[in-house]
Amino acid sequence: MSGRLTVIGTGPGNPGQMTPEASAAIARAELFFGYGPYLDRLDLRPDQTRMASDNREELDRSKAALDAAARGADVCVVSGGDPGVFAMAAAVCEAIEHGPETWRRLEVTILPGVTAMLAVAARAGAPLGHDFCAISLSDNLKPWDVIEKRLRAVAEAGLVIALYNPISKARPWQLATAFRILREVLPVTTPVIFGRAIGRPDEAFAVIPLGEADSHPADMATCVIIGSPETRIIDRPGRDPLIYSPRSTGT
């Protein structure tokens, strides 16, 4: 019997934002590897098996999933958002590169999903409407000075910035430091958007000018979008403002 491994993303968590092809992959698979809260989003049948693990065990989880597929199982590796953006697809590839030859022969399929910054952007208006970047603030896997250098470079270049992994118990100071660095480059009026669990019952959403931005509205599941100097705020009577980055730039 020949196993296979499919890496899926649930989207930001609102079931209406998970793609039909991801749902079909879930219906077909028998063994599910992922961070517990992401597996909780799936409506698994009694004949399907959960293998939940902690959030910071991506490589071990990938190895266990590949091993199960190599033994013949139909395996699904579950990410939140899109599996290719600061999520499980890179960890699975890393495990394959450094693992046994048999893992290179496996059928591995990666299915794209709606990543957090797209859902937060849609909730706000269109802040990613011109050139933008996505940067993880976690210095678990890269030195902090690389992150600082990247933040300065992209802010000076005029890109909108989406920050993933902005804060955690083990990384309490990085987000406030990032805002301090960005205040050296960007206007204090630049809008900073904090979004988590968009479209879910526990949604949180806030917009704060960069000059006043602090880490307190953020948690591990928050995506933070910082505008460019050209990002605009449209006030609307009786409605949230629309925040957008115009398609025309740098004139």
Add this chain to the structure above:
Amino acid sequence: MSGRLTVIGTGPGNPGQMTPEASAAIARAELFFGYGPYLDRLDLRPDQTRMASDNREELDRSKAALDAAARGADVCVVSGGDPGVFAMAAAVCEAIEHGPETWRRLEVTILPGVTAMLAVAARAGAPLGHDFCAISLSDNLKPWDVIEKRLRAVAEAGLVIALYNPISKARPWQLATAFRILREVLPVTTPVIFGRAIGRPDEAFAVIPLGEADSHPADMATCVIIGSPETRIIDRPGRDPLIYSPRSTGT
């Protein structure tokens, strides 16, 4: 009667990649504004009306859609991919900012989708597995020297680069010029991924080292992903190689 406007994305074109909430918005709306080939992806009923327009008329299309909503229609504005990434959401916001006060009172909802770079990345492996950016190569709405400056800045900062709008009949030389600039900064072995219509019958996919990359595999609908110096290629017997950017960076 009070109209409303919903901006949706169809995803990259494979129907399995359009979200259920976008499908529900389509089922509910009565009037559809969009570029003809995107509207062709929808399976509209006889009581639903298409208002197709050319690819470069985003602002006029937005105004027409807002005007129809202000007159009471349930309007859907249709993008490919995600509406917030080089697509209709920013054009709609721009029209609202500069339009009549009544447009600010409208119920406007933007629904996220799977943008092209995520589908191309998933087809390749996980090339967006670490920090990355998305840059439009179109100099219709920004000066070319801004684009050159951004390309150098993000390549020097070590970000993976996704290029949207790489080429068109009116913009034939920009992509080859971008590769020439990037060759001044990045190793010639850096993988360049060309993907279009991933998951559709007319899918095209190619991986070429930066040293040999030229504009010929690209057309208007292609998304081009250029790795960072740390992006890896995993050869696999009997299968396409996996291309991924490791989560660990800059050690």
